[in-house]
Amino acid sequence: MPNIVLSRIDERLVHGQVGVQWVGFVNANLVIVANDVVAKDEIQQNLMEMVVADGIGIRFWSLQKTIDTIHKAADRQKILLVCKNPSDFLTLVNGGIELSRINVGNMHFIQGKEQIHKTVSVDENDISAFKALQEKGIESYIQGVPTEKETDLYTLL
Numbered sequence: 311m312p313n314i315v316l317s318r319i320d321e322r323l324v325h326g327q328v329g330v331q332w333v334g335f336v337n338a339n340l341v342i343v344a345n346d347v348v349a350k351d352e353i354q355q356n357l358m359e360m361v362v363a364d365g366i367g368i369r370f371w372s373l374q375k376t377i378d379t380i381h382k383a384a385d386r387q388k389i390l391l392v393c394k395n396p397s398d399f400l401t402l403v404n405g406g407i408e409l410s411r412i413n414v415g416n417m418h419f420i421q422g423k424e425q426i427h428k429t430v431s432v433d434e435n436d437i438s439a440f441k442a443l444q445e446k447g448i449e450s451y452i453q454g455v456p457t458e459k460e461t462d463l464y465t466l467l
Contacts, residue, residue: 311408312383316390317399320415323348323392324368327415327455329361335456338390340367340383344376344402345394373398377405396439396450403446411449414463426466427452437467 315336320328323343333341341362348354349372362368367387371379376391383389393399399412416429423431430452432440440450440463450463 312380313385313388314380314391314407314409315388316413317409317411318390318392318413318415319394319396319399319417320392321394321418322416323354323394324358324361326361328390328392329358329366330363331455332413333362333366333390336388336390338366338388340369340387341390341392342376342380343368343370343392344373344398345370346372349375373401373405376402377407380407396436396443400439400442403443403448409448411451412443414450414452415454426463427461429454430463430466432467440464440467 315338316332318328318332323345324341329341343358349370355370359368380389393402395417399409403409414430417431417436419425419431423433425431443450444464452461452463
């Protein structure tokens with residue numbers, strides 16, 4: 311089983327909060343960005359690579375490659391796994407990746423979404439995915455940065 315030290319939903323994927331604060335807080339040495347679009351976009355990859363400190367590995371994998379490959383990780387790899395939304399994590403879990411908790415950082419407000427927390431807005435697809443994750447026994451909590459208090463996401467749905 312891979313040593314996933316943090317699973318995080320963040321629409322921005324890797325930026326200062328993830329690449330510096332969270333990586334350091336959970337002592338991760340590998341960031342896996344599981345996203346079908348970014349896996350094919352070298353410009354986005356280059357921008358995200360700039361944020362991660364020297365000595366921290368970063369991989370940009372499609373959801374399927376993540377499912378197929380993450381179990382090969384060595385125990386010494388402390389993985390921060392980041393996706394854009396709960397549906398992507400549901401795909402990973404349904405594909406056999408074991409998770410117990412998901413940190414929810416940023417899910418921006420756009421037309422058709424309801425803001426449930428200062429940094430989290432959801433639509434029906436998000437709610438459905440979160441409920442499916444909850445049914446699988448996976449905790450989801452909102453916490454933008456490590457110094458913030460955790461908020462149980464399910465109490466806000």
